[in-house]
Amino acid sequence: MYHLLSRITRTALSEAAFTRRVRLLPLPVLLIALSYLFPAIPAASASTLSGTVSTQSASTLSGTVSTQSASTTSGNTSTRNDTAYPGSGTSNFRSDPDTLWFLIRVDDIYFRSESYQGMLMPHNFTDFQSAVEQFGARVTWGVIPHRLIEPxxxxxxxxxxxRESAARGHEVSVHGYTHICPLNCGESPWGHEMFCPTLNHHFTFEEQSALIGKSMKLLRDSLDIVPTSFIAPGHHLDDTTNEVLVDFDMFAVSNFRHGTDGSYPEKVIPGLVDVPVHGEFTWALTPANYDTELALAIADVKERGEADGYYNLMLHDPFTRPGYYDGLVIDWMTDLLDTLTTYYGDRIRFITLSEAAEMFRETEVAAEDYLADLPDGLVLDQNYPNPFNPVTTIGYALPEPGRVTITVYSALGQEVARLVDGYADAGRHEVHFDASHLSSGVYIYRLQAGNTSADRKLLLVK
Incomplete structure (x- = not known):
């Protein structure tokens, strides 16, 4: 029975993904996969999974990232209900409630080392790039600019x-300058260039501006690219960093979220949007935890990705290179995308981080404009035309959604027509009144919403 279920699950999740890696799924992983394909089957708890979890646990990761080309994507504002996990709220990415916007972010391009635990790993991201392109995906590369002028x-x-990657629609994002702490704090591999948590040192606006300026100039001169996004080196920045980025016309930033505020984008200061990472599953990935991390990633996309309307997946160079366990992370990414595109079909759409930030900015502005147009109280317009024969239009506006009635009365107070009777959204509305069955005369129409009402007179002349 187990072998039959395993074979069915392989086919349902992604036949092509398992063609390359023929093996039976571990039973706990199999149960998780089945639970998302067939919700009636309860999922196995992640705590019961066997295998070693990645060094950087996905549950502890929540940050943001950014990019430069945003002109090709747009979104509409819509709403959803809060979900069970912290940080869920209204999603601006849900122009269609079935659409999942998917982002792929790879940090530390180019990591200096060409070896790791005895493996030879020449600098190469094109194999990973080709693997995701077959699914229509694009990557945001967190580039360390100084690498371009190093030996x-x-x-x-x-x-x-x-250059070729940018021309193919992928994005270059600024990832610091050297990725080395200027204070030589002893934590140089983590590259605390914007804020040093080891020494609790905040760099000045001038110091950070000089660093970002060198990064921008180097990328512009070398690649003919002007980035619009920033990924914090060492995953640390401060309020001064945000001000510097806006000063350089960047509008997307990468930062980690801590606490319970979730993984939904937010405006950190005017002009700058934080697009957080949902998770990372491939840091120091090994064949032993390959299946476990794949199942966890699929489950996380299904839960938090669908709740937010988008999913931001983070990876790191050098693990994405073909020399790392003979392309283990490339295979893992191919399996993940094959599974997701098989499951979601054309409902999954791929964007860069700058595009995600631009979508959020546009929908946020639309939402602000919408709220600014809402009246402070109930509004009932004079009908137009007035006098009329026999049809007229009545406009009205509501400060909040709720049950509404519009009733027409004769001069003697008798109800002669009920034009509206039901739920209405906040904002402006209008209704047409056909009085062809009534005699000429003065009538009163009343708008009732909750405990508030408004009356006006209209004149029918035949």
Whole structure:
């Protein structure tokens, strides 16, 4: 029975994904996969999964990222109900409640080392790029600009690959300058260039501006690219960093979320949007935890991705290189995208981080304009035309949604017509009144919403 279920699950999740990696799924992973394909089957708890969890647990990750090209994507504002996990709220990405916007972010391009635990890993992201492109996906590369003028780029291959990648629709995002703490705090691999948590040191606006300025100039001169997004080196920045980014016309930023405020984008200061990471599952990935991390990623996309209307997946160079366990993370990413595109079909759409930030900015402005147009109280317009024969239009506006009635009375107080009787959204509305069955004369129409009402007179002349 188990072998039959395993074979069915392989086919349902993604036949192509398992063609390359023929093996039986571990039973706990199988149960999780089945639970999302067939909701009536209860899911196995993630705590029961066997295998080693990645060094950076996905449950602890929540940050943001950004990019430069945003002109190709737009979204509409809509709403959803709060879900069970912290941070859920109204989603601006849900122009269609069935659409899942998917982002792929890869940090530390290019990581200096060409080896890891005895594995030879020459600098290469094009194999990973080709793997995701077959599904229509695009990548936001967190590029360390100084790498382009270091000896490891003596052949110019990094510059060439990034230029070609940008031309193919992928995004280059600023990931610091050198990724080394200017204070030599002893934590240099983490690259605390904007704020050093080790020494609790905040760099000045001038210091951070000089660093960002060098990064922007180097990317512009080398790649002919002006980035619009920033990924914090070492995953740390401060309020000064945000001000500097806006000063350089960036509108998307990468930052980690802590606490219970979730993974939904938010405006950190005017002009700057934080698009957080939902999770990372491939840090130091090994064959032993490959299936476990894949099942956890699928479950997280189904839960938090569908709740937010988008999902932001983070990975790191050098693990995405073909030299890392013979392309283990490339295989893992292919399996994940194959599973998701099989499950969602054309409901999954791929965007870069700058595009995600731009979508949020546009829908936020639309929402602000909508709220600004709402009246402070109940509004009942004079009908037009007036006098009329036999049809006229009545406009009205509501400060909040609720049950509404509009009733027409004769001069003697008798009800002669009920024009509206039901629920109405906040904002402006209008209704047409056909009085062809009534005699000429003065009539009164009344708008009632909750405990508030408004009356006006109209004149029918035949």
């Amino acid at each position: 490891l780029n003596a052949t110019g291959h990094m510059t060439r690959d990034l």
